[in-house]
Amino acid sequence: MLPLIYINNERGGMMLKLQNLSKTYGKGSVKAVDNVSLEIRPGEIFGFLGPNGAGKTTTIKMIVGLLKPDSGKIYLDNIDVWENPMEAKSRISFVPDTPEVYDKLKGIEYLNFIADIYGIPKDIRQERIEKYLDIFELRNAVGDIIGSYSHGMKQKLVLISALIHDPKLFILDEPMVGLDPKSSFHLKEIMRERCNEGKIVFFSTHVLEVAEKLCDRIAIINKGKIVALGTMDELRRYSEEKESLENIFLELTANE
Amino acid sequence: MNRILALIKMDLSITFGLSAIRHKIRNRNDMIQMIILGIALLSxxxxxxxxxxxxxxxxxxxxxxxxxxxxxxxxxxxxxxxxxxxxxxxxxxxxxxxxxxxxxxxxxxxxxxxxxxxxxxxxxxxxxxxxxxxxxxxxxxxxxxxxxxxxxxxxxxxxxxxxxxxxxxxxxxxxxxxxxxxxxxxxxxxxxxxxxxxxxxxxxxxxxxxxxxxxxxxxxxxxxxxxxxxxxxxxxxxxxxxxxxxxxxxxxxxxxxxxxxxxxxxxxxxxxxxxxxxxxxxxxxxxxxIGNLEVSTSGRKARVKSSDFQRQSPSCIAIAMKEVRVLLRTPVYLMNSIGGVVLMPVLMVISFFIEGEESLSMIKMLLETNQRIVNLIGVGFIVVLGFLNSVCCTTFSREGKNMWIQRVLPVSTKDQIIGRILSSMFVQVIGIMVLYGSMAYIRVLTLEGALIIAVLGLLGSIPVGELGMIIDAYRPLLNWDNPQKAMKQNLNVIICMGIGGLYVFGAGFLIYKLMDTVDLLVIYGIAAAIFIVSSLILYKPLEKIIEMRFNSLE
Structure with a gap:
């Protein structure tokens, strides 16, 4: 068993807290997430790393309300996500790894729908939507039905829809997959911007370079357990000769 | 020839789900469902x-x-x-x-x-x-x-x-x-x-x-x-x-x-x-x-305009609008929902039309003397359309892979229910309009009748809609890649027709029994009361089931 690396971050009140979270599939035979605890503070970009099937998506789904934990608690601003889902959900937005959206709606209709649900008044929704439509170069397509969009365009639409209500917690599952380099550059900027405003960005990824450059802190999950947690520097200090995140990752997630 | 045989073999396996059945027999839950289906067939x-x-x-x-x-x-x-x-x-x-x-x-x-x-x-x-x-x-x-x-x-x-x-x-x-x-x-x-x-x-x-x-x-x-x-x-x-x-x-x-x-x-x-x-x-x-699956884009017309940004609407309206848009733009949904409510009244008229003028005037005579019964039949007809339109009993199934959107959004269960009932009401209103047209054609439509049919018909569509939603929330069919499966090949539609049919039959029978003893105006009142009370009774379990299912889906 590898030692966990705990860090101390002194940046104000706690925002997202996972407490002893567990989830099993298939009548308890497969432990997808095994007693995971995390605390993520305002202004942090938090990277969630792990090999395929490690439990990243399962953890994320439990935070956003798509998968009920078998045990454990999730708090956002001291709100229990599963006890008070309405309050929690109005603070969260989620971008899944595959952008499944209503094919028969026009892009703009979908954005208006999401804005209605979050109760965003007309002038604010217009300002925000137009801003992100320009950033992601979707302005000319948003009047078409979503069924005509490419994979990347759908993903951009979901990103925009997730930013309309200016969420406190922005959760993304493999956000860079399928985005062109320019869009993924802009997305990284948006993530950084949000953290500067004291909000949380939580994302999972396979792409180690992204995590390395972008994240304030990183957790590596393997077989449902957090095997490492800390800033890039702390992770490096833990294994000095390993230098790159890739080496650390490979060592930590190697099969015992 | 061999190629055709191979094609036929594959097609039969898909159509009758041979491999799927074999898989199902191993799973206990599916096994129970199959046993229930078997009992239903035996009955x-x-x-x-x-x-x-x-x-x-x-x-x-x-x-x-x-x-x-x-x-x-x-x-x-x-x-x-x-x-x-x-x-x-x-x-x-x-x-x-x-x-x-x-x-x-x-x-x-x-x-x-x-x-x-x-x-x-x-x-x-x-x-x-x-x-x-x-x-x-x-x-x-x-x-x-x-x-x-x-x-x-x-x-x-x-x-x-x-x-x-x-x-x-x-x-x-x-x-x-x-x-x-x-x-x-x-x-x-x-x-x-x-x-x-x-x-x-x-x-x-x-x-x-x-x-x-x-x-x-x-x-x-x-x-x-x-x-x-x-x-x-x-x-x-x-x-x-x-x-x-x-x-x-x-x-x-x-x-x-x-x-x-x-x-x-x-x-x-x-x-x-x-x-x-x-x-x-x-x-x-x-x-x-060819081109069946292709979706055309409108080029520069698709550019966003200031008028594209709507004023804020309540969540339930947003849900209803989204439901109606998807319903109108997906041919299979359109045919099965609005297609049904348009077709039924029109067919009724056609059969009179074909039979010729004599039978038309006979029916007219028969109906004119019983105008209020005509109105009640009209109400019954609309309530029946309420479950035949399949809108509510497939409302969650139709979400399919987009279900995640509904589950991560902060929408209250109440808004979900109201929004989805409203989308069914939209279809019902079209059915009522076509029924008016059909009734006007055989000259049995009166102003009073139109009002009674609209009010009681819509009121009666609420409980059957709720019933449909209970069934669909309980066993939503989400894993499809062809919208056919969500609406046309969905067992929930048949279950809903069975239970809905029993409900309408029961309410109809009660009203029929009362008809000889009670004034018709009172009967309208009783019908309204039945509809309202059953809507209220069904609401709580519906809310519970939706909450439970939205939480427990995986």
Missing amino acids: LIPAYLMMVSGLSRIYYAYLNIGQKSMFLLTGILACQVIILFLGILYVMSKYYFSNDLNILVPLPLKPKEIIGAKFISLLIYEYITTLPLLLPFIIIYGVNENANILYWIYSIIILVFLPVIPLSISSIIVMLFMKYTNIRGKKDLLRTIGYIALIIVMIAFQLKMQNLAQRAIDNEDFLYKIITDSTILVRSLGIVFPPSMWAALSLSNLTSISGFLYILLFVIASIAVFYIMLFLSDRVFFQGL
């Missing part, structure tokens, strides 16, 4: 036996007037006409909207090979579904006639070829229809309207033929002919669909050479029509199919 046996004994009485009735071959025609005609009509639905989804097309079309296959394989797989499906209907006719006739071996041989030939002509005709109609409606841009809308028009025209045609046949019978010297000619009835009514007539005549003229000629005609005609269909498929199938 149909008494009804089936009753039908069979009724049929043998019909046989004796025909026997008594010396027209026993008419009995065979009835069975064969019923089967072939049913196959012809349902065939249009089956063929459309199988040839043009099934998932395997994305795999099959790029393969080096000729259109007629694809169509041939799909046709055969439909044919087998038709055997399974028409056999329980036709077999009693064949057996009752054969046993009573002490039929010889030739009868049974002919019967088997007829059973084998029975679906070929109607299914080929459906295929030809659908292929031509798809070819000529394959126009960029407005394809979905055009096809939906065309589809509804097609059904209306076919039914009207059918009724007109029946009417013609009826006229022939009404002829004065017909009674005389009946006595002298034992097949006159078959030959007069058989004009509706001649192949059925040939089949019936071949069985009733077994011993003569004409019997042999009729069966030869039946078989040759079947094969000929099948080949015409195949020949045509090579020319038109791809023309109707």
Whole structure:
């Protein structure tokens, strides 16, 4: 068993807290997430790393309300996500790894729908939507039905829809997959911007370079357990000769 | 040939879910569902036996007037006409909207090979579904006639070829229809309207033929002919669909050479029509199919404008708007929801129209004297449409892979329920409008009636909508990649029709019982009370089930 690396971050009140979270599939035979605890503070970009099937998506789904934990608690601003889902959900937005959206709606209709649900008044929704439509170069397509969009365009639409209500917690599952380099550059900027405003960005990824450059802190999950947690520097200090995140990752997630 | 066999094998495995069934038997939950389904099927046996004994009485009735071959025609005609009509639905989804097309079309296959394989797989499906209907006719006739071996041989030939002509005709109609409606841009809308028009025209045609046949019978010297000619009835009514007539005549003229000629005609005609269909498929199938899945973009018109940003609406309205938009823009949903509520009242009128002016005035007279009963029937009709429109009982299933959106958004269960009920109300309002039109046509619409039907009809649609949502929330069908599965092949629709039918029957029976003793105005009040109370009673369990399911889905 590898030692966990705990860090101390002194940046104000706690925002997202996972407490002893567990989830099993298939009548308890497969432990997808095994007693995971995390605390993520305002202004942090938090990277969630792990090999395929490690439990990243399962953890994320439990935070956003798509998968009920078998045990454990999730708090956002001291709100229990599963006890008070309405309050929690109005603070969260989620971008899944595959952008499944209503094919028969026009892009703009979908954005208006999401804005209605979050109760965003007309002038604010217009300002925000137009801003992100320009950033992601979707302005000319948003009047078409979503069924005509490419994979990347759908993903951009979901990103925009997730930013309309200016969420406190922005959760993304493999956000860079399928985005062109320019869009993924802009997305990284948006993530950084949000953290500067004291909000949380939580994302999972396979792409180690992204995590390395972008994240304030990183957790590596393997077989449902957090095997490492800390800033890039702390992770490096833990294994000095390993230098790159890739080496650390490979060592930590190697099969015992 | 080998390629076609391979195609047929694959198609049959997909259609009947052979591999899936094997998988299901291993799973305990699915096993229970299958057992329930089995019990449901077994419970149909008494009804089936009753039908069979009724049929043998019909046989004796025909026997008594010396027209026993008419009995065979009835069975064969019923089967072939049913196959012809349902065939249009089956063929459309199988040839043009099934998932395997994305795999099959790029393969080096000729259109007629694809169509041939799909046709055969439909044919087998038709055997399974028409056999329980036709077999009693064949057996009752054969046993009573002490039929010889030739009868049974002919019967088997007829059973084998029975679906070929109607299914080929459906295929030809659908292929031509798809070819000529394959126009960029407005394809979905055009096809939906065309589809509804097609059904209306076919039914009207059918009724007109029946009417013609009826006229022939009404002829004065017909009674005389009946006595002298034992097949006159078959030959007069058989004009509706001649192949059925040939089949019936071949069985009733077994011993003569004409019997042999009729069966030869039946078989040759079947094969000929099948080949015409195949020949045509090579020319038109791809023309109707290609571009079917392509979605056009509108270019610069798609640019966002300031007016595109709507003023804020409440969550329930946003949900309802989204539901209605998806409903209107997905052809399968449109046909099954709005198509249904438009078709039913129109068909009612058409049947009067075909019957001619006399029956129309008779019905009018009958109805005018009972205006308030007409209104109650209208209300009942709308409530029935409330579950026939399938909007609520597939509302979660239709979300499919987009369900995650509904689950991560902060939408209260109350807003979910209201929004989805509202979308069903939208469809209901269209049904009410068409009903008004139909009633106005047979001149039984009054202002009072219109008001009563609108208010009570909509009120009565709420509990059946809630019922549908309870069923769909309890067992949503989310894992589909073809919208067909969400609405047309969804068992929830049938369950909802069963339970909804019981509810309407119960409420209708209660009101009928009260009709003699209570003033009609009071009855309107009672109906309203029933609807409101049952809406309130159903609301809580519905809310619980939605909350539970939204949490527990994986």
